[in-house]
Amino acid sequence: SEYSQEPPRDPCFKVNAKASSPFFFEPFNAEPPRSALVSSYVTPVHLFYKRNHGPIPIVDHIENYSVAVTGLIDNPKMLFIKDIRSLPKYNVTATLQCAGNRRTAMSKVRNVRGVGWDVSAIGNAVWGGAKLADVLELLGIPKLTGFTTLGGRHVEFVSVDRCKEENGGPYKASIPLSQATNPDADVLLAYEMNGEILNRDHGFPLRVVVPGVIGARSVKWLDSINLLAEECQGFFMQKDYKMFPPSVNWDNINWSSRRPQMDFPVQSAICSLEDVQMVRPGKVSIKGYAVSGGGRGIERVDISMDGGKSWVEASRTQKPGRDYISEHNSSDKWAWVLFEATFDVSQSTEVIAKAVDSAANVQPENVESVWNLRGVLNTSWHRVLLRLGH
Ligand code: MTE
Ligand code: MO
Numbered sequence: 001s002e003y004s005q006e007p008p009r010d011p012c013f014k015v016n017a018k019a020s021s022p023f024f025f026e027p028f029n030a031e032p033p034r035s036a037l038v039s040s041y042v043t044p045v046h047l048f049y050k051r052n053h054g055p056i057p058i059v060d061h062i063e064n065y066s067v068a069v070t071g072l073i074d075n076p077k078m079l080f081i082k083d084i085r086s087l088p089k090y091n092v093t094a095t096l097q098c099a100g101n102r103r104t105a106m107s108k109v110r111n112v113r114g115v116g117w118d119v120s121a122i123g124n125a126v127w128g129g130a131k132l133a134d135v136l137e138l139l140g141i142p143k144l145t146g147f148t149t150l151g152g153r154h155v156e157f158v159s160v161d162r163c164k165e166e167n168g169g170p171y172k173a174s175i176p177l178s179q180a181t182n183p184d185a186d187v188l189l190a191y192e193m194n195g196e197i198l199n200r201d202h203g204f205p206l207r208v209v210v211p212g213v214i215g216a217r218s219v220k221w222l223d224s225i226n227l228l229a230e231e232c233q234g235f236f237m238q239k240d241y242k243m244f245p246p247s248v249n250w251d252n253i254n255w256s257s258r259r260p261q262m263d264f265p266v267q268s269a270i271c272s273l274e275d276v277q278m279v280r281p282g283k284v285s286i287k288g289y290a291v292s293g294g295g296r297g298i299e300r301v302d303i304s305m306d307g308g309k310s311w312v313e314a315s316r317t318q319k320p321g322r323d324y325i326s327e328h329n330s331s332d333k334w335a336w337v338l339f340e341a342t343f344d345v346s347q348s349t350e351v352i353a354k355a356v357d358s359a360a361n362v363q364p365e366n367v368e369s370v371w372n373l374r375g376v377l378n379t380s381w382h383r384v385l386l387r388l389g390h
Helices: 081-085 103-107 132-138
Strands: 066-071 077-080 090-097 122-131 154-159 172-176 188-193 207-209 222-228 267-270 276-279 282-291 298-304 315-317 337-345 349-357 382-388
Touching: 077 081, 081 122, 081 188, 090 188, 090 207, 090 282, 122 132, 122 282, 132 188, 267 349, 267 382, 282 298, 282 349, 298 337
Parallel strands: 066 222, 276 382
Antiparallel strands: 066 077, 090 122, 122 188, 154 172, 154 222, 188 207, 267 282, 282 337, 298 349, 315 337, 349 382
């Protein structure tokens, strides 16, 4: 089958697919156990979630590999990997998060369509590559700085892979030109992940990384870049990854009434405990991650040990991925913080985490208020039950 040449993967992954499907691993969608996310600040490549819409393509003969840059530009060009490597290399520590992260919890309120995910469709990596703004400048498209608006010209990324949603065509997505040409947006054409050559699962030989934006726009296995007059008309921009209000169902949905989701909202999750966790009386450590989109940092993480009646602020750590970095270090505005708080527990209780970002955005209290038929962007307060055992 077209899936006979998938790369080897870590056996600790929880594979998320329709249990009824005879082709359980096709396409391969998997997340690590919660505890893996809080065991290191930079998520190891082998524990990083994998989200695919088709088989993993094989790109060999790297010398011949090139990215076509076309569309509304004066001089269309083929860029070889050596052209991209000859541009200044940046290391950007950025958290990649699937819009479907925490979908399983949303589906418990009411049925949703999509791959089920626990809280680990997210990871924090040091991405190494050229800035898209430098690549575009090389082609005569000037750098811009300033605000990003969704309308107007877009830069489209088209992949090598093939997927059902595009009727056998390649996966694609786009971002506004104003973001693509802004060096401070840190959009990368990445060829390294955590200091290693990007592997096949994550987009070898070249992928886009759009920091602060839902994972769906970070196109893997890049084949071409097109400058368009307006946003990409592909499935994943127009018929997926949009957030609808709870009143919209499959009978009254009007896809064109909503914009494609770009920045992700403020999010956090507890990773040291399962949904229902047995503990003995005594000290319990609450650890997890918090992150916000659009370059908004995390201001605070609050923990409640009594179902939301009272709150205590957790301590936060955020370290640049220094081990991997030599020059051109990025700031940490795209990266998660890990949080921790320790409590004395003497009875069964509900534990809650909620994060606040630098714009004072707070996670919504209930999943019901953000429920949507595609099950995207569940950023509701993360709740777990502690059950006291003896
Ligand atoms: N790019 C291609 N070419 N094909 C895909 O299926 N999936 C997208 C994005 N880029 C996808 C893609 C989605 S939905 C997410 S969340 C991220 O890649 C996942 O990246 P990862 O597998 O490296 O974690
Ligand atoms: Mo995703």
